Amino acid sequence: MEEIMHELRQIRREIDEQKIAIDRNGEKVTEKVTQNINCILEDKFKILNENYEHIREKCENQEKRLYFLEKQARKNNIVFFGIKEMETSYSNLESLIVNFIKEHFSQELDRRDIQEVRRIGKKGERPRPIIVTFCTLGTKINLFKNRSALKNTGYYITEDFPQNILEKRKELQEQARIERVKGNVVRIKYDKLIINEKKKTTGNNKRMLSTSPENKTTKGAETNTQANKKNKSQTQTRRTSSLSEGILKPGMLNYLINRNTNNSADPQQINNANI
Structure with missing residues (x-):
């Protein structure tokens, strides 16, 4: 078990x-x-x-x-604001823009200079903006340069930006305002903020002008110092050579020179000299 x-x-x-x-x-x-x-x-x-x-x-x-x-x-586009909606067809809208440019910008344009024209947005109390696409970039640039002609007229023009760029520009407006308060020159170029810092006042320039005689004096002093240093170095060099030569007395120096000359002279040259 x-x-x-x-x-x-x-x-x-x-x-x-x-x-x-x-x-x-x-x-x-x-x-x-x-x-x-x-x-x-x-x-x-x-x-x-x-x-x-x-x-x-x-x-x-x-x-x-x-x-x-x-x-x-969008680079050839300009957006016109404030133009009343009086057109009844696309042709009327083209004529409206051509006449508007002629009246306010004093520029003769033809319908062939316009590639496309259209209103954007929904109808309301205010007239809708008009986007005009020009055939050439030069026409757009010339008009945009003269946008100050619309000052105090109730009309204005802007460049045509995509929606995301418009939002970005709105964000940059606040930063631009802060920089302008600081005294800087600010401008918004497309979607970038360009800041030119405030230049120095003329007071600093006056101080710089007032110190110029001192600068001249300083330069003159530096020149004199350099000349003195050069003369000093030359003097030291001359002093060194004079000290080395002053170790021997003049009479003994002449004796040694004559002795070396006599010893190194060729006997035949001495005879020729005696003849």
């Missing part, structure tokens, strides 16, 4: 060990499967991310192209 119990205990122990081994193997298998799944998912996410970046770059390029095309399409 005891042997049977011993065998049963041993069998149970083996079963427990096998169970533990199976659990460990199951954990390893689960870990490997999880790693494989994670690797597959990472590869797929990497591909998706690359595709997303590619699509995002394409969209950005398309937006830039659309922005450029819209800007180019």
Whole structure:
């Protein structure tokens, strides 16, 4: 009986060990499967991310192209405000714009100079703005340069901007007002704020002019200093040579010179000299 119990205990122990081994193997298998799944998912996410970046770059390029095309399409446009709606047809509207330009800008234009003209917005109490597309950019520039002719007339003109640019310009107006309070010259060019800082007052220039004699004196002093330095260096050089020569007395110096001359002279030259 005891042997049977011993065998049963041993069998149970083996079963427990096998169970533990199976659990460990199951954990390893689960870990490997999880790693494989994670690797597959990472590869797929990497591909998706690359595709997303590619699509995002394409969209950005398309937006830039659309922005450029819209800007180019509007560059010959001028928006006229305040002109009453008296036209009954497209031809009347063209004639209205041609006569308006002739009256207020003193420029003779023909219908052939206008590519398109149309009103925008919904009808209301106020007259709707008119967008005029000119055939040439030069015509648009000449008219826009003379926009001051509409001062105190109740009419005014602006450039034709896309909606997002109009919103951007509205945001820049507040910043432009702050810069003008500081005294800076500010202008908004398309969607950018250009700031010219306030120049220095004439008082600073006067101070600069008042100090100019001192500058001249300083320059003269610097010139004299440089000349003195040059003379000083030359004097020092001369002084050095005079000191080296003054070590020997004049009588002994002449003696040594005559001695060296006599020793170095050729006997034949001496005989020729004596003859």
